[in-house]
Amino acid sequence: xxxxxxxxxxxxxxxxxxxxxxxxxxxxxxxxxxxxxxxxxxxxxxxxxxxxxxxxxxxxxxxxxxxxxxxxxxxxxxxxxxxxxxxxxxxxxxxxxxxxxxxxxxxxxxxxxx
Numbered sequence: 049x050x051x052x053x054x055x056x057x058x059x060x061x062x063x064x065x066x067x068x069x070x071x072x073x074x075x076x077x078x079x080x081x082x083x084x085x086x087x088x089x090x091x092x093x094x095x096x097x098x099x100x101x102x103x104x105x106x107x108x109x110x111x112x113x114x115x116x117x118x119x120x121x122x123x124x125x126x127x128x129x130x131x132x133x134x135x136x137x138x139x140x141x142x143x144x145x146x147x148x149x150x151x152x153x154x155x156x157x158x159x160x161x162x
Contacts, residue, residue: 058099065093065124066131069107075137083135093131095124110150111142122154 068076068088076084087093097115105113110125125147132139139147151157 060096061099061102063095063097063102063105064088065095065127066109066137067105067107070109071131071135071137074132074139076135079135087131087135090131090134092127092134095127109140109143109146111140111146114150121150122157125150126154126157 064071066087071087076087079087101115105115110128114121115124129147129151131137
């Protein structure tokens with residue numbers, strides 16, 4: 049159970065599944081301001097996570113960071129792909145390879161719609 053307060057507020061944070069820095073580097077700079085605002089506030093791109101993991105992830109993509117719990121890899125990567133597709137963002141070759149490797153290990157994982 050999470051209790052709000054000065055000593056626990058950092059325990060749960062809202063993560064941008066595709067960080068805003070990563071989004072900017074992969075095409076968001078070409079979006080108009082309204083689209084960038086939608087990306088930043090899109091529930092598809094927002095996820096409640098534990099604070100330490102969010103701080104560890106920072107602006108990393110699937111090629112450079114995955115959560116310690118492997119059970120979250122497939123849904124997280126599928127969500128990242130869905131966000132990038134929705135906003136026309138691209139992936140780097142290492143990210144593409146990581147996405148393929150991860151999603152190949154979870155054939156039942158479907159893309160998320162938002």
